[in-house]
Amino acid sequence: MKTDREKLEALRREYLSEELPPELPYVVRAPFHKRRKSRLPQQLLCLAACLCLIFVGALNVSPTFAAAAAQLPVLGAVAQVLTFNEYHIATDRELVDVRVPEVTGTSFPSLEERMNEEIRQKIDDDLAAARERAAEEYEAYVATGGDPDDYIPMMISFDYDVKSCTEDVLSFELERFEVRASGYSELTYYNIDLNTGETLTLPDVLGEDWKEKADDVVYAAIEAHPENFFTADMDGFSGVNESQRFYIDEDGSVVLVFLKYEIAPGSSGILEFPVEP
Amino acid sequence: MAESSLVRLQAYVEEHQAGLYRLAYSYLKNRDDALDAVQESIARAIDRLPSLRSGDRLHIWMTRIVVNECLTRLRRRKPVVPLEDWDGAEEEHDRDELWDLRKSIDALDPKLRTVVILRFFEDRKLEEIAQITRTPLSTVKTRLYRALAQLRLSLTEQEVLS
Numbered sequence: 001m002k003t004d005r006e007k008l009e010a011l012r013r014e015y016l017s018e019e020l021p022p023e024l025p026y027v028v029r030a031p032f033h034k035r036r037k038s039r040l041p042q043q044l045l046c047l048a049a050c051l052c053l054i055f056v057g058a059l060n061v062s063p064t065f066a067a068a069a070a071q072l073p074v075l076g077a078v079a080q081v082l083t084f085n086e087y088h089i090a091t092d093r094e095l096v097d098v099r100v101p102e103v104t105g106t107s108f109p110s111l112e113e114r115m116n117e118e119i120r121q122k123i124d125d126d127l128a129a130a131r132e133r134a135a136e137e138y139e140a141y142v143a144t145g146g147d148p149d150d151y152i153p154m155m156i157s158f159d160y161d162v163k164s165c166t167e168d169v170l171s172f173e174l175e176r177f178e179v180r181a182s183g184y185s186e187l188t189y190y191n192i193d194l195n196t197g198e199t200l201t202l203p204d205v206l207g208e209d210w211k212e213k214a215d216d217v218v219y220a221a222i223e224a225h226p227e228n229f230f231t232a233d234m235d236g237f238s239g240v241n242e243s244q245r246f247y248i249d250e251d252g253s254v255v256l257v258f259l260k261y262e263i264a265p266g267s268s269g270i271l272e273f274p275v276e277p
Numbered sequence: 278m279a280e281s282s283l284v285r286l287q288a289y290v291e292e293h294q295a296g297l298y299r300l301a302y303s304y305l306k307n308r309d310d311a312l313d314a315v316q317e318s319i320a321r322a323i324d325r326l327p328s329l330r331s332g333d334r335l336h337i338w339m340t341r342i343v344v345n346e347c348l349t350r351l352r353r354r355k356p357v358v359p360l361e362d363w364d365g366a367e368e369e370h371d372r373d374e375l376w377d378l379r380k381s382i383d384a385l386d387p388k389l390r391t392v393v394i395l396r397f398f399e400d401r402k403l404e405e406i407a408q409i410t411r412t413p414l415s416t417v418k419t420r421l422y423r424a425l426a427q428l429r430l431s432l433t434e435q436e437v438l439s
Contacts, residue, residue, distance in 0.1 A: 004431055008430070011378065024294055028315065029291070088284045
């Protein structure tokens, strides 16, 4: 027979071992997403409603405007990258800022869905891995006698940048930025042909001799300032391949991107080389 | 609303999500209801964030919101007989020596039950329970002893308080 004290203790263990539903983390986070998301769309909707009002008004009153509007090829469908949601986490170990992009308005809903899901998944996975690193570092710091009050949390951010958005091409960058002793950016690029819904590759944008064109530009830059680059025998640049990072800028130029340490010492930072098409 | 207090609240609930869920589950005894209650409590907390003063302790404040949410839900619930209380189902249940105590705690008046859950399962101090439930410390003590009497538990003063 257990004593009363032991019975209560057993019930407490039962209480503490209650299985947690796997969706709990999402349930906990959802109200914050909703709250942060709710402000912007309302303003946008309001703005859109105003524009429609003005537009309808103009169609009604101005025959010239109505005639001009009739010649517009497409009304509405404009590809763009919007902020799907934004959130922040602050603990002793890390400060996290996340802005999740979302592609909308292309003529390819399934591409959008797939791409947006892939981006969200990538951010979730990368963030989880980064937070794990942050926790390990913090524990190592405390375990080796560091004062938790003096600890500088790891900064982790996810953000995006639209490089270009025309009728034919949408090109944007997804950045994961981490600050420890020094900053490091991991960049992922998305280049979409808005006419076909396909992802653009270097051969698509530079033509058959894409490799020569790209290599020439990089080798020319290395030759001009060899001191800023790793040499070939030090794991330096040895030619581009299919997975080369690039984006398409406002002028339609293809810009090759190399991460910090990829082909040059950290002091050179992130390197960009425009290639003439 | 200050973004910094929102960040603080989010960090708190993310870190203590297991505790918030268990607390809700201990009242509602149903996984989906408990998840709903946690989500609703957090939404309420965000709404009421402007009323949180800088000196207020988040764990007292947040626990109070969850407890009140669960009590409201229990009041709204139609009195139902849980399935396992029907004949037959009972036999299959493991009627260990904790069974009676578990049932008696669930049958306590919600105010008494809150004190028992917070004191013995959440391991909160009586002073904290007074702050969470916004009742005088003497009332918390009275409720605790009444609860123990109804549960026919005899604990020493030291076991009750520490």
